[in-house]
Amino acid sequence: MSGFMHILRRDLHLSMRQSMDSSMVVAFFIIAVVLFPFGVGPEPNILARISSGVILVAALLASMLSLERLFQTDFEDGSLELLALEPVALEITVAAKITAHWLTTGLPLIIAAPLLAVFMNMPAAGFPILLATLLLGTPTLSLIGAIGAALVLGSRRGGVLLSLLVLPLYIPVLIFAVGAIDAAVGGLPSKPHLLILSALLVTTLPLCPWAGAAAVRQALDT
Amino acid sequence: MPLFSGHDLTCFRGGRIVFGGLEFGFDPGDALILVGPNGSGKSSLLRLMTGLLRPLAGRVQWDGEDIAEEPETHNRRVHYVGHLDAVKPAFTVAENLTFWAGLRTNGEAVQPALDAFGIRHLSEVPGRFLSAGQRRRLNLARLKASPGKLWLLDEPATALDSRALEQLRAAVASHRADGGMVCAATHADLGLDGASTLDLAGFGAKDAA
Numbered sequence: 051m052s053g054f055m056h057i058l059r060r061d062l063h064l065s066m067r068q069s070m071d072s073s074m075v076v077a078f079f080i081i082a083v084v085l086f087p088f089g090v091g092p093e094p095n096i097l098a099r100i101s102s103g104v105i106l107v108a109a110l111l112a113s114m115l116s117l118e119r120l121f122q123t124d125f126e127d128g129s130l131e132l133l134a135l136e137p138v139a140l141e142i143t144v145a146a147k148i149t150a151h152w153l154t155t156g157l158p159l160i161i162a163a164p165l166l167a168v169f170m171n172m173p174a175a176g177f178p179i180l181l182a183t184l185l186l187g188t189p190t191l192s193l194i195g196a197i198g199a200a201l202v203l204g205s206r207r208g209g210v211l212l213s214l215l216v217l218p219l220y221i222p223v224l225i226f227a228v229g230a231i232d233a234a235v236g237g238l239p240s241k242p243h244l245l246i247l248s249a250l251l252v253t254t255l256p257l258c259p260w261a262g263a264a265a266v267r268q269a270l271d272t
Numbered sequence: 273m274p275l276f277s278g279h280d281l282t283c284f285r286g287g288r289i290v291f292g293g294l295e296f297g298f299d300p301g302d303a304l305i306l307v308g309p310n311g312s313g314k315s316s317l318l319r320l321m322t323g324l325l326r327p328l329a330g331r332v333q334w335d336g337e338d339i340a341e342e343p344e345t346h347n348r349r350v351h352y353v354g355h356l357d358a359v360k361p362a363f364t365v366a367e368n369l370t371f372w373a374g375l376r377t378n379g380e381a382v383q384p385a386l387d388a389f390g391i392r393h394l395s396e397v398p399g400r401f402l403s404a405g406q407r408r409r410l411n412l413a414r415l416k417a418s419p420g421k422l423w424l425l426d427e428p429a430t431a432l433d434s435r436a437l438e439q440l441r442a443a444v445a446s447h448r449a450d451g452g453m454v455c456a457a458t459h460a461d462l463g464l465d466g467a468s469t470l471d472l473a474g475f476g477a478k479d480a481a
Contacts, residue, residue: 053375060371067362128356135322136375137348270324272285 053138054146061150071119076158079112083166094171101170102180102231106187108166109159110220113188116155117195117216118202118209120147121266125203131270140266145259148196156188172235179234179244183227186247193251193258194219200265204272222250273336274299276321276422276453281330283316289328290316291475298422300451303444303464307457308472314457315355317472318424321455322352348376351420353428357411361400365391365410368399373417385416389439404431409439416443422453429460 065072086104090096124130133143163184167177198216202208230243274297282292290313298304306314319325320332323339323346332339339346359368369386373379386392389409394402402410408431415423423444429437441463444454448464456462 056371056374063367064360064362126356127360128354128358129360131324131354131356132352132358132372134324135347135350135352136372137344138375139344271326 053136054142054149057133057138057143057146058150061147062153065150065154071116072154072158075112075116075155076162078115079108079159079162080166082108082111083170086170098171098173101167101172102176102228102235104170105163105166105172105180106183106224106227106231109163109184109188110191110217110224112159113155113191114195114213114216114220116151117192117199118212120151120196120199121203121269122199122208125269130203130266134266134270140263141259144196144200144262144266148192148259148262151196152189152192156184156192159188160184172231175237176231176235179231179240182244183230183247186244186251187223187227190223190247190251190254191220193254196258196262197265200262200269203266203269223247226250273297274302276334278320278327278332279330281317281320281332282328283313283320283325284328285316285325291472292329294330294472294475296470298453298455300421300453301448303448303454303456303467305456305458305462305464305467305469306472307469312472312476314472315426318352318354318426318455318457321422321424322350323347324352349421350424351415351418351422352424352426353411353415354426355430357407359399359402359407359410361398364396364398365402366395368410369413369417372414376418376420379417381417385413388416388443389413389436405433405436408432409436412440412443415447421451423447423455425454425456425458427458428456429458429462432460 083104086100087097090100121130124133134140160181163180164177167180172180195216198212201215202212205211226243226246230240230247233240233243277297279295281294283290294317296304306317308314316325320327323343326340334346334349363371366382366386369382370379373382373385383392386395389412391406391409391413394406399407412428428440432440437460444462444464448454454464
């Protein structure tokens with residue numbers, strides 16, 4: 051556990067020094083959502099209807115945007131192979147890096163989301179559920195994305211490949227998150243959707259660090 | 273049987289056999305120098321010894337046990353200095369070293385390690401401002417900052433000036449006097465008295481076939 055905290059602290063410390071990276075993710079999220087009223091017109095009913103989908107798709111793309119850096123810089127400067135050679139299980143190291151990724155990108159997205167929901171004229175009933183879906187969904191995105199980020203290590207044009215690998219795997223999170231918000235707005239119970247989102251998180255939590263570590267090992271075995 | 277040994281190792285990389293039928297053995301205090309032409313597999317052999325690479329055939333053993341059985345136990349014994357210096361540009365020299373030392377110890381040996389490689393005066397300098405030689409010194413300082421019985425050094429003298437090379441020699445000598453082991457692929461004189469030499473040219477693909 052001390053190894054986990056040590057690596058987590060280091061990654062958080064690093065991203066604080068390079069705070070541009072985190073703020074760029076949030077800026078992308080905001081701009082992507084702001085584009086929609088310009089594209090579909092400022093009709094409040096239309097915006098309210100599409101608000102949940104637009105916010106979640108933008109959050110998903112923003113989260114993916116920062117995934118490439120998850121292992122890439124450590125891979126390029128040799129830190130990743132030294133981390134793999136420290137007496138900390140590689141699965142723990144990967145889990146710590148995923149946690150740091152979520153804290154530096156997922157969490158800021160959750161904080162920015164209510165503002166965008168107001169902007170998109172989302173009905174008030176959807177607000178708490180939007181926060182709940184993001185709270186359950188963004189860690190899942192970081193976890194799934196870590197496998198992709200580890201798989202593309204060492205490849206040229208890794209960023210594009212990463213999105214092709216990861217975006218299809220994000221679809222379940224998107225479906226149930228939007229379903230939960232729409233249910234709440236329509237006066238229906240959103241609990242079933244939230245339970246499935248929780249199930250996705252609980253399933254990916256042990257599997258993804260393990261799969262990510264295997265992919266990192268593969269990348270270093272060259 | 274030696275404490276750390278490799279038996280009948282075959283290394284396969286990039287669609288070809290780099291070396292085959294290779295044997296090595298170490299006991300505490302020993303040093304092994306790897307020589308051979310470029311591409312003969314010196315770096316690959318060092319990576320095999322760390323466990324990062326898996327051999328196509330053969331075994332790498334510590335005290336009779338395959339190192340792949342307990343990778344974390346093996347990692348605790350090994351210090352590896354590769355081609356890349358793993359210096360974070362945003363961290364200062366002291367922060368860089370404290371992170372690596374902190375994974376194995378509580379970091380009390382960081383200052384002496386900085387002294388040992390003459391970079392204490394750079395403690396507060398961010399990694400991005402270091403020269404190639406200073407980055408290499410910082411990478412080498414990891415060796416002293418936390419314990420590790422087996423040092424695997426891949427061209428450790430790259431970019432070092434004569435003074436730093438002297439400091440590296442002193443570090444290696446004191447490590448061996450304490451019963452440590454060193455394996456280095458190097459063309460520089462590390463002052464390794466009584467070191468054995470392993471010429472990888474003799475284990476090329478033609479012998480393995």
